[in-house]
Structures are given as structure tokens and as C-alpha cells.
Amino acid sequence: xxxxxxxxxxQKSEVIxxxxxxxxxxxxxxxxxxxxxxxxxxxxxxPAEDLIGFIAQSxxxxxxxxxxxRMWVPSGQEAFILSPIAVxxxxxxxxxxxxxxxxxxDDLKRRAVDLVFTYGDPHYYGKFGFKQLSxxxxxxxxxxxxxxxxMVQSLKGEPIKRMxxxxxxxxxxxxxxxx
Numbered sequence: 001x002x003x004x005x006x007x008x009x010x011q012k013s014e015v016i017x018x019x020x021x022x023x024x025x026x027x028x029x030x031x032x033x034x035x036x037x038x039x040x041x042x043x044x045x046x047p048a049e050d051l052i053g054f055i056a057q058s059x060x061x062x063x064x065x066x067x068x069x070r071m072w073v074p075s076g077q078e079a080f081i082l083s084p085i086a087v088x089x090x091x092x093x094x095x096x097x098x099x100x101x102x103x104x105x106d107d108l109k110r111r112a113v114d115l116v117f118t119y120g121d122p123h124y125y126g127k128f129g130f131k132q133l134s135x136x137x138x139x140x141x142x143x144x145x146x147x148x149x150x151m152v153q154s155l156k157g158e159p160i161k162r163m164x165x166x167x168x169x170x171x172x173x174x175x176x177x178x179x
Contacts, residue, residue, distance in 0.1 A: 001058070002056050002063070002064075003057045003058075004054055004056055004057075004099060004100065005054065006052075007054060007055050007065065007067075011062065012040075015055065016036050016039050016040050016043075018063075018086055018088060019036050019039045019065065020033065020036030021089070022086040022088060023036070025089045034177060035084055035086075038084065038173070038175075039065075039084065041171075041172040042067060042173070045171060045172060046170050051067060051068075051170070052104070052108075053065065054103055056087070056099065062088075063096060064086060064091065064097065064099075066082065066101065066104050067082075067084060068082050068104050068107075068108060069170045070170060071167050071168065072167060072169075073115065073138070074163040074164055074165040074166075074167070075161065077114035077115055078111075078112065079113065079114060079167070080108055080116050081117040081118060082104060082116055083119060085097060085101065087100075098127075098128075102128065105128065105129075109155050113155055115152055115153070115154055115155065116152070116155060117150075117152045117167070118151050119149045119178075121149065122148055130151040131151060131152060131153060132151055133150045133160070135150065136162070137160060137161075138152065138162070138163050139163075140166070140167065141166055141173070142175070142179040144179050145179060
């Protein structure tokens with residue numbers, strides 16, 4: 001049985017290790033270190049009101065995690081980005097990632113957030129209501145290495161409107177290495 005709960009600071013080491021191991025397994029050791037450092041910096045430097053985290057636990061083991069961090073958009077709407085998400089390698093393909101994403105999106109809706117962005121596989125994130133986004137509509141915080149992965153959804157069902165200027169994100173994510 002998987003239990004989803006809010007991330008707590010006491011889980012910091014375990015959560016950082018989760019991301020490091022998952023990304024090392026799937027993308028190689030250097031990517032694992034990069035994402036592990038990202039999560040560590042997000043936790044250490046982001047004000048609590050700008051960072052939301054959830055974990056998935058099986059018994060006492062943390063098997064998944066998701067972070068949602070504030071973004072500032074030219075329109076002034078309330079916005080967050082879903083990034084990063086990780087599910088323990090041996091626990092993948094069991095729907096844990098899907099549960100975490102739905103849980104995170106539901107939490108953002110309860111907080112009256114207008115927009116949620118992500119940067120990833122359009123086929124995967126499309127299942128959750130994300131739509132591919134052209135930078136001619138909303139510019140990403142950094143130059144995109146894979147423009148097809150820039151995605152957004154309106155949590156209030158409103159059309160996405162063109163905005164002048166780039167969105168900005170929390171400092172740890174404002175690094176071209178992640179884009």
C-alpha cells in the first residue's frame with residue numbers, strides 16, 4: 001500500500017538519495033549527481049511558501065517524490081512548475097508517479113493556483129492535462145534544449161494566453177543545465 005504525504009525536512013537525506021539513485025539508474029551517474037544537487041539546493045534555499053513537496057511511502061521506505069516550485073509569470077497569475085519527480089527504480093511501472101502527479105495537481109488546485117508548468121515527455125505528461133507550449137506564447141526561464149518538452153496546463157480550465165517576457169523560477173532551477 002502506497003501512502004502519499006507532505007515532504008518533511010527530517011526526510012531530507014532520504015529524499016535527496018532517492019533522486020540521486022533514480023536519476024543515476026536511468027540517466028547515468030553524472031545526471032544523478034546533478035539532480036541530487038538540485039533537490040538539495042531546492043530544499044536548502046527555497047522559502048517554504050515557494051516549494052511544495054510530497055513523498056510516496058511503502059511501509060517506512062520512501063519510494064517516490066515530487067516537488068512543485070513557484071514560478072513568476074508576466075501575467076501575474078499564480079503559477080508553479082512540477083519538477084523534479086522520481087520513483088525508486090524497482091517501484092516504477094506501478095502507478096506511483098501518476099499518483100504523485102495527481103496528488104500534486106490536486107493540492108495546487110486547492111491552493112487556487114492558476115497555471116502549472118513542466119518540462120518533460122509530452123506523451124507522459126499529456127495524460128495529466130499538460131499541453132505542449134510554444135515559446136512564442138510563454139517563454140521558458142532558460143533556453144530549451146528540447147522545446148517540445150515545455151508544457152503547461154490551466155488548473156482553472158481557462159485558455160492559455162500569450163505573455164510578453166520570460167517566466168522566472170526559483171534560483172536552483174534557474175540553471176541552463178536543467179533546460
